[in-house]
Amino acid sequence: MSTGAGQSTAISTGFGTALVALVTDAGGNPVSGVTVSFAAPGSGASAALSAASDVTDGSGLASVTATANATAGAYNVTASATGLSDVTFGLTNLDVVAPTVTLTTNATEVAPGEAFDVTATFSEPVTGFTMNDVVVNHGSVVGLAGSGAVYTITVRSSGSGNIGVSIAADVAQDVSGNGNEPSGGISVRNTTVEETSQIISQFMNTRATQLINNQPDLTGFLSGNGSSQGQGQFNLAVTRGQGNFDISTKPGSRVWTRLQGAVSHEGTSDSSYVFGAIGSHFAINKNLLLGAMLQFDYLDQDDGIANIKGKGWLIGPYFVTKFPNHDVFVEGRLLYGQSSNDVSPFGTYTDKVETERLLALLKVSGSMLYGKTTLIPKVQFTYTSDDQEAYRDSLGNLIPSQGVAWGQLEVGLDFETPLETRRGNGELLLFGGFSAIGSYKEDSGGVAATPSVVEGGRARAELGMSYQFSEQGVFLVETFYDGIGRSGYESYGLQVGLDLKF
Structure with a gap:
């Protein structure tokens, strides 16, 4: 018997309830002094445990606490003791961190009708990013290339003022469905x-x-x-x-x-x-x-x-x-x-x-x-x-x-x-x-x-x-x-x- 299974928490945060295993004899009576080992996956979504093992107390209970690692996903923590059947705790690490995006360009000034490239670098791979998601003042987006975390945006100046480029919030999503945070803006001088x-x-x-x-x-x-x-x-x-x-x-x-x-x-x-x-x-x-x-x-x-x-x-x-x-x-x-x-x-x-x-x-x-x-x-x-x-x-x-x-x-x-x-x-x-x-x-x-x-x-x-x-x-x-x-x-x-x- 166990408690603490079925929990979820944000990556890199602790689970709210300890993982508890109960050891009993054939008659259902608690057994104390039994060493129970706890194990989490060694890669991918997993958790850091407060201890590798615990000894049951007078109530037959052995417990550890768990903290989710930085990888999102579902996994099992296993509790085992010699001569006894293993017990699993199903846990889920949630990705609730919105991806960030940074804009860079080598252009410092442009004339009317002149095009230049802007690089958009997301903190993690995203999908759903299109030309319409780029906000441009005194210009227009004429091209978009790239995938995953890095994209190249081609912007053409209208000549009516300094060109401003930015990306709005929630226009691209990571694998967990989190929308991106808005980017900072960059400005390129208009030479008209x-x-x-x-x-x-x-x-x-x-x-x-x-x-x-x-x-x-x-x-x-x-x-x-x-x-x-x-x-x-x-x-x-x-x-x-x-x-x-x-x-x-x-x-x-x-x-x-x-x-x-x-x-x-x-x-x-x-x-x-x-x-x-x-x-x-x-x-x-x-x-x-x-x-x-x-x-x-x-x-x-x-x-x-x-x-x-x-x-x-x-x-x-x-x-x-x-x-x-x-x-x-x-x-x-x-x-x-x-x-x-x-x-x-x-x-x-x-x-x-x-x-x-x-x-x-x-x-x-x-x-x-x-x-x-x-x-x-x-x-x-x-x-x-x-x-x-x-x-x-x-x-x-x-x-x-x-x-x-x-x-x-x-x-x-x-x-x-x-x-x-x-x-x-x-x-x-x-x-x-x-x-x-x-x-x-x-x-x-x-x-x-x-x-x-x-x-x-x-x-x-x-x-x-x-x-x-x-x-x-x-x-x-x-x-x-x-x-x-x-x-x-x-x-x-x-x-x-x-x-x-x-």
């Missing part, structure tokens, strides 16, 4: 704001440098030299890696226009830029012109899947003056404008972005004749700024305001000298020049400054020849090298041009 700001900053830098380099030269309205002299003209120029076109009316006209364009390939980005200007002035006296101009431009820039298109305008006054009795000329302008831009940073959506712009230019040049050679010293400083307004993108991210400002100082000496020709009525001219250029850039607002290899000091050399074959046209060839003394930046090529007067 940073990447968008950098793409816009790069775009504004490109447009600012293009705007500076395409400013029309107005000194020729007084000096009679340079690109503003002579009759109206059509000019087409092709250079290595860049194409340009230039249309201008007769400079002596009260109203003048200019249209220029450029196509460039820099690194992984391709840009197309168009610049136009229209202006009008009147003469205060023979040494002073006052006028106003309207400039407009368009830039289309691709960099991988990113694309920005922007069109803008600037308007303001200008002047050109000459020092009396000296061949020294000064020109200046101050322009204000705005731009409207379509920004598609990841190729999936497009936002409208507005900017405000400012440009100021001051140039001093001269003209000195040495025999047949004309020397043209020049100093020019140009400043331009472009400020982007803050906006909320299509994903709900707040893109902060930012601005770029460029200043460029150019000091140079150009020359032109006629060459003799043996026949014909044409005129052959050799020209060239050398300029020292210093530029600087300032960033404001935004989340990160965008570096530019153009910033700093450099020099530029030019050499070319032109041939005026009649009163109607000029053919020219020019080569240049830009980036002298500037590590990491150079530009060189050949330009062929044709001017047609009308």
Whole structure:
């Protein structure tokens, strides 16, 4: 006879009732002094006993206590004594501990649409775990692999904020049917704001440098030299890696226009830029012109899947003056404008972005004749700024305001000298020049400054020849090298041009 059988308790805890064996004689009377041995299974679900044996007392009772081990399951503890039949105690160890789960990932930041893996490690094998059991903020689960205790979750970012990943409670069960406890959450930084700001900053830098380099030269309205002299003209120029076109009316006209364009390939980005200007002035006296101009431009820039298109305008006054009795000329302008831009940073959506712009230019040049050679010293400083307004993108991210400002100082000496020709009525001219250029850039607002290899000091050399074959046209060839003394930046090529007067 025995008591204590049929009990159950949680693993690693003690059973509530001792295991008691009763020894009696043939007449049913208790027998004392009998040694009773108790034995539990040596592996699997089992129990730790308080003693391996006990001696019956005056009531014929021998007992031990039992504590369940860490393995769940049912088993028997056996009580035996010499010459007597064995007695078994059926016991059950219950698994009531919920499995825990830990999430880990190697990802620290992701862009919109980018996928990354998260590893879910449970404390014990589980079943019933599916993709729908993963909670994701600002993203979605696109894949799940694994079994038992380890699973790999693939998450794709939506780009609308930092991505949070967690697993809810009771979505997976262990072998005993216990539901899991909730996991801790992990967070992966969303780079939408940073990447968008950098793409816009790069775009504004490109447009600012293009705007500076395409400013029309107005000194020729007084000096009679340079690109503003002579009759109206059509000019087409092709250079290595860049194409340009230039249309201008007769400079002596009260109203003048200019249209220029450029196509460039820099690194992984391709840009197309168009610049136009229209202006009008009147003469205060023979040494002073006052006028106003309207400039407009368009830039289309691709960099991988990113694309920005922007069109803008600037308007303001200008002047050109000459020092009396000296061949020294000064020109200046101050322009204000705005731009409207379509920004598609990841190729999936497009936002409208507005900017405000400012440009100021001051140039001093001269003209000195040495025999047949004309020397043209020049100093020019140009400043331009472009400020982007803050906006909320299509994903709900707040893109902060930012601005770029460029200043460029150019000091140079150009020359032109006629060459003799043996026949014909044409005129052959050799020209060239050398300029020292210093530029600087300032960033404001935004989340990160965008570096530019153009910033700093450099020099530029030019050499070319032109041939005026009649009163109607000029053919020219020019080569240049830009980036002298500037590590990491150079530009060189050949330009062929044709001017047609009308």
